[in-house]
Amino acid sequence: MFKQDSQRNLREELIAALIKGGIRSPRLETDIILKQAAPRYPQITQSEQEQVKAMLQRRLNHEPLDKIIGEREFYKSVFKVNQDVLTPRPDTEILVEEAIKLLEGREDVVVMDLGIGSGCILLSILKDCPDIKGIGVDISEKALKVAQENAQRLEVEKRCALKNCSWLQLEIEKESIDMIVTNPPYIASQEIETLDEEVKNYDPRVALDGGEDGYKSYKEIAQIAPNLLKRGGYILIEAGIRQAQKIGEIFEKEGLILEKTVKDLGGINRCVILKK
């Protein structure tokens, strides 16, 4: 049974609660919640109203909106997300753009994503480059389930193999990969507590924690990447703030050649590109 929320009281109530809860875009978020839980609003059923209230409560606990809604836009697609994967960030889109520029016009190429998570990087690349194959690796079985669903959503699942293992235990033919892309965990362990609640409480630790100095994953990947890459192959690495230079040095020590570092839209050196 529908009733009419003719005064639009519910909407105003939600906005006020979000303002009070310190949420930065209360009107936008209210409209997103209503669109998801009560698509015919201001017509609304009792159960829809309860659903709206439940979503509001989760948001007031600083759960990110995309994890409440279960979806997040990234690059050109909408990805399923949940508590098992890092929320895709706009900062990471630059890595996808740079990868696609390097892959343009190429066929029979294999791109590997180390720590694929939701799949936003590799699957966006596969979607834009129809002649390319992908391999996604993740230590989290739950994250791989999300990646698998997203591969189906984007209709690239036939070109994407998924492997549930640590990148240190990868069994892949030597020099068989044309490009590696990765957004590994890079926050220093003791800094995690200083992050926004949205991040520290809702993004998986395993996707954030880069060890004592934040460089643990970069050092591990630098150990394996030269072996995996074909001669002339590339690795594109997401860098945390002020990490790009040292990342370049870590990989150069293993014999790769620094091509360039690319800034994100916020002016941060975000993507480090090296070549074998």
Ligand code: GLN
């Ligand atoms: N970019 C994320 C953040 O700033 C961290 C992602 C990562 O560790 N790879 O919170």
